[in-house]
Amino acid sequence: MDELPFTHKPGRRERQLRRRHGNPLFAWPPQEVLPEELLAAQKADHEDMLAFREHFRALIQRAVDLPADAGSDTVLSLKEALEAHYEQSCALPEDHREERAALKRLIDLVMKTLWRHAGSDPIAQQELSDEETARAIHFRLLEQPLVADLLHPDSCIDPQELAATLLSATTDEIEAVCELFDGAELAQLLERSETRLAELDEQGIDLSQALNRLALIRLRTEQSNLSPPQH
Incomplete structure (x- = not known):
């Protein structure tokens, strides 16, 4: 995979390209971001x-x-x-x-x-x-x-990419993002994440990190559905 000149402190568009670049969670086979796309x-x-x-x-x-x-x-x-x-x-x-x-x-x-x-x-x-x-x-x-x-009015994170994006995120980011959604939304996101990992499991790639993130999403979903409604 070619190295791209990602910046040290990127903006929102570049951050999403970095998440997608060569990441099998977004596409299989993994797709590289084009240099002109990054620029x-x-x-x-x-x-x-x-x-x-x-x-x-x-x-x-x-x-x-x-x-x-x-x-x-x-x-x-x-x-x-x-x-x-x-x-x-x-x-x-x-x-x-x-x-x-x-x-x-x-x-x-x-x-x-x-x-x-x-x-x-x-x-x-x-x-x-x-x-x-x-x-x-x-x-x-x-x-x-x-x-x-995610909260930007013109967010560049497509809803169809949300599961892959979250499965590529840091623990702190996952914790924070899970606070944005209610129990039903988290359940739907969890289902999409499970489906995506099940599809990739057949490709024989290492999914250990993504599975750890999935476990955290599942935990937060269960906790959200157990919590009493907020008034």
Whole structure:
């Protein structure tokens, strides 16, 4: 198999090509990614990064210019934009921890404004508390590249490739991805994964690592189906 010039800190498109490259879980016989395919993915990922940087600067300025007496709708709109940029940064090439830290600080400031708007309203306070909990979970899951790639509005992971992708993932990624799905969705994913490995078993290739990942998916599926419904 020819060595391709994959980058050290790839973006979402290149990451999926790396997962697919020569991987029998995606196709048998294994298919190699073409050099021009990789180059196009790297170029598109780089363009996404340049656009993010431009929008990031504009968003920071928007936050700086936010009037002290801004209404709830204006504040909520800014918060949603900050959260969207945080999520987008996780799918980009290179390292964007500093930008995410800045976005998180701004989100915290915006939330303080929303808490002031809530006043002593117990319903509004509970909604804000629930939102902060959900955001913390969401940002934790986004630390795993596969989660960021799956949640991107224009995800390059085809639903038909999800089983093969998950069977090629790290343990931490599998744990995180399993939190995204409910019991029924995990059961369907487990069935597809089992079917794929059964097909490959006849080819006489080493499936030991994939079988370990399958066991983890099965465990998380069983635990999800045993858990009481969330309200």
